[in-house]
Amino acid sequence: MAATPTPFSWTSLEGRTVIREIIEARIPQWTTEPRPAQLECWSHTLAGIPTILIALTGWGKTTAFFVPILVLQHLLKYPKPRIPQPPPHPVALVVTPLIELGNAHAIEITTFGIKAVSLTAETLTAASKEGQNLLKEISECRWDVVLLSAERLVSPDVDDILQNERFHENLILLGIDEAHVLVPCDFRKAYLQIPLLRCRLPAHTALIPVSVTISPGAEFNSLCEWLELKAGKYHIIQESSERPNIRMIFKELTHGLGGYQFPDIAWVFRRGVKAVVYCHTIDLGFRVGYYGWSLYPERSRHLDNVRLWTSITSAAYNNRTLDLFKSEVDTSVIMASIAFGMGMNLRNITDSINLGIPTTYAGLIQQNGRTGRDAGIEARGWTYVESSMCTTVAEDGDKGSTGNKRVDEMDSNLYEMVRAHVHGICLIATSNTCSGNPGEDSLFPCAQAKQCLFCSSCQPYPSPNIPSSDPLPPNPIPPNPVPLVFMVPNVDAIPSTSPLTKKVRAIFSAWLEGVAVEIWNSKDDPYASILPFPAFWHGISQDHILDNFHVLTTRTSLNRICANWKYLGSDGDGLYQLVQCLRQGLEEHTRKQKEERARKSAAMRAKNKGAIHLYLIVHNPN
Structure with missing residues (x-):
C-alpha cells in the first residue's frame, strides 16, 4: 500500500526552496540571495501564521509585505504540483503610522513590478481627475498592495472595501509597519481600531507586525496582548538591531x-x-x-x-x-x-x-x-x-x-x-x-x-572641528528670541488724526489677517512653504499698520510707514487698496453714525421744545 504523501508546507525546506527559486526568477536585480531570516518570514506569512518581525533598519522589512504577493502571482501563472491554488488576485493591506511612509513604501514596492498604492486624500483626488474610481479598483483587487494610515481605518470608504466579498477572499496579509508605536497607543488613537480590524478579516489573513525594536518583557507582552496574539499561536523572528557601521x-x-x-x-x-x-x-x-x-x-x-x-x-x-x-x-x-x-x-x-x-x-x-x-x-x-x-x-x-x-x-x-x-x-x-x-x-x-567602532563611553569621541578656512560669525543671532518686527519708522512728523477705536480695530485686524493668509498661501516664495502667515508682515507687523491706520491716507504715507516691510514692492499696492477700502467703509459708517446722532438730537430738541410749549400753556394760560 502506497504511503500517503506529506501535505505541502511553506515552512518546510521544500516550501522555502520554491520561494527562493521564484524570487531569483522574478527579481534578477536582487544580486544578494534572500537571507535565511527573510525566507523564514515569507514562508510563515504564506502559511498564514501571524509573524512578528524585529530587525534593524535596512534589513528589508518592507519585503515582508510584498514578497508573498509576488510569490502567489508567479504561481498563478506557473502552477506547481502539490502547492494549493492561490486566490485569483492576492492582496496585502498595510497600515503605516505616517502618510509619507506609506507613499515611500508604495514607490519602493512598485519598482519590483507590484502594483502598490498609498490610499490618501491626494491619491483619491488625483485618480478622480484621471477619471478613475480608486476605491472601486481597490475593492476589485486591481491593486496588489494597499497602504493606508491608521486614521483611515475608521473611514466609511475603507469600511466598504473591507466588506467587499471579493476583497475579503483575496486578502492574504495585514501588515503593521513600525509596530512599536502600538505599545504607547496614545501615539495614534486610531491604532485602537487594529484589534477590531483583525476580527473582521478572514481566517486565512496573516498578521505581520514589523519593527526595528520591541524590547523584551513588558513592551513585547503588551504588544502581543494588544494584538490578541496567544502564546504558541504566532511566530517571532528577532534579528539584532545593532548597526556595526x-x-x-x-x-x-x-x-x-x-x-x-x-x-x-x-x-x-x-x-x-x-x-x-x-x-x-x-x-x-x-x-x-x-x-x-x-x-x-x-x-x-x-x-x-x-x-x-x-x-x-x-x-x-x-x-x-x-x-x-x-x-x-x-x-x-x-x-x-x-x-x-x-x-x-x-x-x-x-x-x-x-x-x-x-x-x-x-x-x-x-x-x-x-x-x-x-x-x-x-x-x-x-x-x-x-x-x-x-x-x-x-x-x-x-x-x-x-x-x-x-x-x-x-x-x-x-x-x-x-x-x-x-x-x-x-x-x-x-x-x-x-x-x-x-x-x-x-x-x-x-x-x-571587538567592535569596529567604539561607543563614546568606551572611547570618548570629540565633536568634529569646524574648518578654519570657513570661519563662522561670533554672534549670528541675538541670544534671546526676537519677533519679526525689526524696526518701526519714525512717524512723529506725520500729521495725525483720530486713531481706531477698540471695536473698529478688532474688525480691521480680522480683515488684515484674512488677506495676509490668502496672499501668503498663494505666494511662490520659499519662505511661504515653511513659515506661518505672520511672516507676511516681515519687517513690520499687523499691529504697526493698525496703530498708524489713521495716517495711511496716501500711497506715499504707506511707503513711509511700511518702509521696512519685506513685501512692500510686491504687495504694497494691494495693501494700500485694502486700507482705502477699509477707510471708505469706516468713513461711511462714521457718516451714518453722525446722521443718526443728528436725527436723534433733532428729535430730542423737538420733544423738548414741545414740552416747554406745553409747560407755558399750562402755567400761563393767558
Whole structure:
C-alpha cells in the first residue's frame, strides 16, 4: 500500500526552496540571495501564521509585505504540483503610522513590478481627475498592495472595501509597519481600531507586525496582548538591531534648548555634511534651522542649505527636500520631527543627531538608525542630553522620584541609556540588553566584543572641528528670541488724526489677517512653504499698520510707514487698496453714525421744545 504523501508546507525546506527559486526568477536585480531570516518570514506569512518581525533598519522589512504577493502571482501563472491554488488576485493591506511612509513604501514596492498604492486624500483626488474610481479598483483587487494610515481605518470608504466579498477572499496579509508605536497607543488613537480590524478579516489573513525594536518583557507582552496574539499561536523572528557601521555617541549639552544659540551642533552647518537633526517640537526645529541658516556665507542658498521636515511642511516641499539632500552637496542638514525617523530612507546620511533626549528608547534607535544605510560608510548616531538630566541621573535616585519630571517619565530602557552615558558604561552593550539583541558578544564592552567602532563611553569621541578656512560669525543671532518686527519708522512728523477705536480695530485686524493668509498661501516664495502667515508682515507687523491706520491716507504715507516691510514692492499696492477700502467703509459708517446722532438730537430738541410749549400753556394760560 502506497504511503500517503506529506501535505505541502511553506515552512518546510521544500516550501522555502520554491520561494527562493521564484524570487531569483522574478527579481534578477536582487544580486544578494534572500537571507535565511527573510525566507523564514515569507514562508510563515504564506502559511498564514501571524509573524512578528524585529530587525534593524535596512534589513528589508518592507519585503515582508510584498514578497508573498509576488510569490502567489508567479504561481498563478506557473502552477506547481502539490502547492494549493492561490486566490485569483492576492492582496496585502498595510497600515503605516505616517502618510509619507506609506507613499515611500508604495514607490519602493512598485519598482519590483507590484502594483502598490498609498490610499490618501491626494491619491483619491488625483485618480478622480484621471477619471478613475480608486476605491472601486481597490475593492476589485486591481491593486496588489494597499497602504493606508491608521486614521483611515475608521473611514466609511475603507469600511466598504473591507466588506467587499471579493476583497475579503483575496486578502492574504495585514501588515503593521513600525509596530512599536502600538505599545504607547496614545501615539495614534486610531491604532485602537487594529484589534477590531483583525476580527473582521478572514481566517486565512496573516498578521505581520514589523519593527526595528520591541524590547523584551513588558513592551513585547503588551504588544502581543494588544494584538490578541496567544502564546504558541504566532511566530517571532528577532534579528539584532545593532548597526556595526554606526558609532553611538552621547554628549552632554553645554547650552539649553530654549534660545536661538546652539553651538554644540554648529559643526553640522557646513558644506559636505549630510546630517538629520531631530527636534522635539516644530518650534525648536525652526529655531535651530534659523541658527543654521545664519552660519552659511552671505550668498549661499540658505533655505536649501538647511531644510525643515515637519507635520506642517507640504508633501511637495518634503519631496523637494529629499531630492536636494540626495543630489546637492550644499544641502547639508534636515531639521526633522520624529516623523522622519519612521522609515524615511536616504542612503547618504552620515550623521543622525538627537538634539535633546528622545521621548522613548524605540525613538532613539529609530532616529539614529536613519544614518549609515549604506553599510560601506562609517556613520555616527549622536544624542545630545540636557545637562539637567545628566545631573539628575548621576545622583542615582530612584526613577520616578527624582523630582525631574522628564527623567521620572522616561521609559526604563531610555533611562538605562542615559545612566550608561553618565557612568561610562558601554552604550552598545546597554542598548543590546534593552533590545534583547541575540549574540554571544552582544553584552560585552566594545573592546571585548571587538567592535569596529567604539561607543563614546568606551572611547570618548570629540565633536568634529569646524574648518578654519570657513570661519563662522561670533554672534549670528541675538541670544534671546526676537519677533519679526525689526524696526518701526519714525512717524512723529506725520500729521495725525483720530486713531481706531477698540471695536473698529478688532474688525480691521480680522480683515488684515484674512488677506495676509490668502496672499501668503498663494505666494511662490520659499519662505511661504515653511513659515506661518505672520511672516507676511516681515519687517513690520499687523499691529504697526493698525496703530498708524489713521495716517495711511496716501500711497506715499504707506511707503513711509511700511518702509521696512519685506513685501512692500510686491504687495504694497494691494495693501494700500485694502486700507482705502477699509477707510471708505469706516468713513461711511462714521457718516451714518453722525446722521443718526443728528436725527436723534433733532428729535430730542423737538420733544423738548414741545414740552416747554406745553409747560407755558399750562402755567400761563393767558
